[in-house]
Amino acid sequence: MSVQIEILSEVELREPVFLAAWPGMGHVALKAFVFLHEALRAHNLAFVEEPEFFRIPGIAIQDGLVQSTLLPKSGFYYLKQDGEASDLLFFVGDQQPVGGKEYHLASALLNFAGSLGVKRVITAAAMPTAINHYQPSRVWVTATHEDLLSDLSPYCDRVLREGQISGMNGLLLGVAKQLGMEGFCLLGEIPFYTTEIENPKASMSVVRVLGKILGLQLDLRELEELAEETEKEIDNYLLELQQREQEEDKQTEDQEGPVTVH
Numbered sequence: 248m249s250v251q252i253e254i255l256s257e258v259e260l261r262e263p264v265f266l267a268a269w270p271g272m273g274h275v276a277l278k279a280f281v282f283l284h285e286a287l288r289a290h291n292l293a294f295v296e297e298p299e300f301f302r303i304p305g306i307a308i309q310d311g312l313v314q315s316t317l318l319p320k321s322g323f324y325y326l327k328q329d330g331e332a333s334d335l336l337f338f339v340g341d342q343q344p345v346g347g348k349e350y351h352l353a354s355a356l357l358n359f360a361g362s363l364g365v366k367r368v369i370t371a372a373a374m375p376t377a378i379n380h381y382q383p384s385r386v387w388v389t390a391t392h393e394d395l396l397s398d399l400s401p402y403c404d405r406v407l408r409e410g411q412i413s414g415m416n417g418l419l420l421g422v423a424k425q426l427g428m429e430g431f432c433l434l435g436e437i438p439f440y441t442t443e444i445e446n447p448k449a450s451m452s453v454v455r456v457l458g459k460i461l462g463l464q465l466d467l468r469e470l471e472e473l474a475e476e477t478e479k480e481i482d483n484y485l486l487e488l489q490q491r492e493q494e495e496d497k498q499t500e501d502q503e504g505p506v507t508v509h
Contacts, residue, residue: 250300250355254293258325258363260334264461265365265430267338267356269415273437273446276371276416277339278470279453284337286465289324292336293359296320300344300352323359332462333367336360343414353415353422361426368423368430371453372416373446374407375439380481384452390431391424399431402456407434433457441481447473 268280283289296318307314319341326335338360344352357368374387385404389412390396400406411417412432423430433456435449451470458465 250295250297250352252293252295252323252355252359255291258290258292258327260325260327260336260363263325263334263336263360263363263365264367264369265336265338265357265360266369266457267340267415267419268371269340269343271343271414271416272373272375272442273435273444273449275373275435275437275446275449275453278445278447278450279371279435279457280337281339282450282454282470283457283463283465284324284326284335284339286469287326287335287463289326289335289337292323292325294320294322295356300348301342302345335461336363336365340415349415349418350422353419354426357419357423357426357428361428366428368420368428369457370412370416370419370430370432371450371457372412372432372434373442373449374434374436375442376436378436378438380438380441380448380478384436384446384449386452386456387434387436388431389434391420391429395429395431399460402459403433440485444481444484445477447477 266280266283268276270277298318301319303316303318306316321338321340324337324339326337328334338356343349360368378384387405387407388396388399388403389407390399396406412420412434416432420430420432433453435446435453437446437449447470451467451474454465454470455467457463
């Protein structure tokens with residue numbers, strides 16, 4: 248089984264750093280890296296379009312007509328930086344691959360990145376904790392090597408010493424280490440009760456820390472505005488959930504009927 252990577256342009260990169268993300272809890276990683284490559288105006292480099300790697304959920308219908316099936320597209324983007332700063336290579340995946348093909352996909356992507364000179368890999372993920380959605384999102388870190396972890400710790404709030412990072416955002420680092428690369432993952436805190444809700448506040452925290460590590464100048468106002476809007480949306484969601492529970496409790500009480508005393 249081979250992964251077909253269609254290269255759109257030839258480019259030589261200087262000591263590139265590889266930043267890769269897929270959808271996950273709170274879309275923390277995906278939102279952070281999509282924001283980064285768009286804000287930095289990274290250029291298209293290549294894309295992966297492999298039907299057997301992805302699950303197609305169904306078809307779209309518009310005005311009564313079946314639309315053509317759209318396959319998930321995963322793309323590589325690059326940014327050449329001025330001075331002595333390392334160039335950046337991004338990979339953004341539309342969706343997680345089907346079970347059993349994750350390792351093969353990770354190996355193919357890393358081999359392609361390695362052919363461009365990549366030796367360091369960066370991913371991101373969500374860190375569900377007992378915070379509420381108004382609290383700041385702290386950033387945790389884990390790395391492939393102890394010396395790298397020591398270098399990164401001053402930039403982050405916590406070190407993830409034990410645990411698991413699911414999906415490609417975690418697996419990619421394990422495969423990278425196996426291939427002789429180094430790397431790290433930044434995990435943005437989200438409340439336990441918002442794992443299914445997009446969390447731009449956590450993405451913003453990850454981007455802010457990554458900006459310091461890589462020396463990037465970033466305008467985060469877009470993410471700040473999204474974070475404020477999301478707080479209000481979560482408030483409404485929790486209120487609706489509370490009202491629904493109260494209505495269900497009332498229906499249960501009505502069904503029990505009156506108590507008869509003799």
